[in-house]
Amino acid sequence: MKLTAAAVAVVGAVLLLLSLTLLIPGDPATMLLGPRATPETVAALKAEMGLDLPLPTRLAQFLGRAATGDLGVDIFSGRPVSTMVLQALPNTILLAVSAILLAILFGLPLGTIAALKPDSIADQAIAFLSVGFVSAPSFVNSIFLLLVFALWLNWFPVLGAGTAGDPLDQLWHVVLPAVALAVGWIGYIARLLRSSLLEVLNEPYVRTMRAYGVPESVIVLKYALKPACIPTLAILGIGVGELLGGAVFAEVIFNRPGLGSLIYGAIAVRNYPVVQGGVLVVVLLFVATNFLVDLSYLWIDPRARARLALAGERSA
């Protein structure tokens, strides 16, 4: 069920992307050849690029080639789009994963502290901090971090992704953009975890454990935190999308090579095969992560496993 929905979404997204190229005022062939091109050369290039074929044929061709990993070629440099995307992808994944790790690393403790002492000063401070974090746009964070920590304090490098083959240097370069992206998620996770942990701590089984004298730290760390993390996990799946969107800004501002800056650079010069290929990979990443998050419920939540088994028995 979930898988078909995901496939429909991806095919629909591809269809949308391809139909968009039909709507463009001035097609790519004319763009590429410039205003002095004769109609014959434009027609020849159109035929070469497959732009003269009807949309269903182009869609089938594009999907067929995309399935084998061929996303077409850059209309300016002639390089395969798939190579360009594959080169950019590791940088974006490093950025996204670092941001998520940072968000969990700071968000989980903040949310837990807030839930353990509801309405205390610490809780109110964390609530204030979280809502500020959640509402701050990531590109404003990026610029402010760049200004303070790279330009004024000189603690971190200003631009780029670091020297290839030097993991430490690359890690050094990812700190500021990752923090800029993580800030919002630290706030989200802290708030969400606070409310779900508060709810779990009111469950009868927690009361029973307290009555039996199980230490509070054991109750929280061993029995309450895991079920409380489940709603947070659901948000993380959707969050990957926002993270990939935010990566565009972080990559442009910190001048990092990556999927976001690839798409952005291609849009500026109307290099549609690159835009199409790049956006397609972003959509695939987004849909795939959401699917994985749905699956991970089964692994983390025994109740979901039981529900699935029950549904299986019924349909059998």
Next chain:
Amino acid sequence: MARWLLARVMNTHAGAFGLVTVVVLLIVAIAAPLVALHDPNAIAPIDRLQPPSLAHIFGTDHLGRDLYSRVVYGTRVAIGVSIVVMSISLSVGVLLGIGAAYAPRALDQLVLSIFDIINAFPSIILALALVAVLGAGLGNLILLVSVVFIPQFGRVARAQTLSIRNSLFFEAEKVLGTQPWRILLHHVLPNIIGPIFVLASMNIPVVITIEAGLSFLGVGVRPPLASWGNLLHDGYTYLDQSPWPAITSGLALMLATLGFTLLGEALRDAIDPKLRRER
């Protein structure tokens, strides 16, 4: 009703802060020519990239334009765009949602699939791809960002309509022979308006962020029109020469998103406490 809502919102510090911020921003947006101290587009190259002073309280940008006045006019763009976008997505989304709930199953599924496809794109990437194809500019920006938000309203409207259609009072009305449009007007709409209204107010800071973001990337509002995104982009370009353009426009943007977020959450808690946990 309005007075009750106001009391509920003002009841918490966060809600009061949000409401006051939003009211101030609305006043600034409406009365921009009165609030601004200079012409936002008056160029004075000799005064370029000045720090804050008595003449220019926020300093000046790379063309010597008064930053305070530009930030004030930027409020107009940010709030204007977000209100127009929300009105469009809300009306279209609610119509599609109610329509889908009443429509035959196949049509309902089709509408849902379209929502799924739109949701398969991270919102900023979809807006970026759409604006890139149709071109930058205020009109396209409003239209395309609206498309991004339609599914959210559509889904809520559809779910609420379906749950009302399955309720007992709906059956009773039908048995009594009430016209379908009367049921729609008197029962369906009043029941979905609360959650829809909350959703719209929660989404306004998101729209403000997307507008500023797209303008920052140069595919949104066209310069010289002062949008916070454009100001931020200019500030980023000249960051090594003067931090003031970036600092002032960035803080304005943060204040606006914070204010609207706090107000949206206060409204949500007041109107529909059930929604509290679903974020």
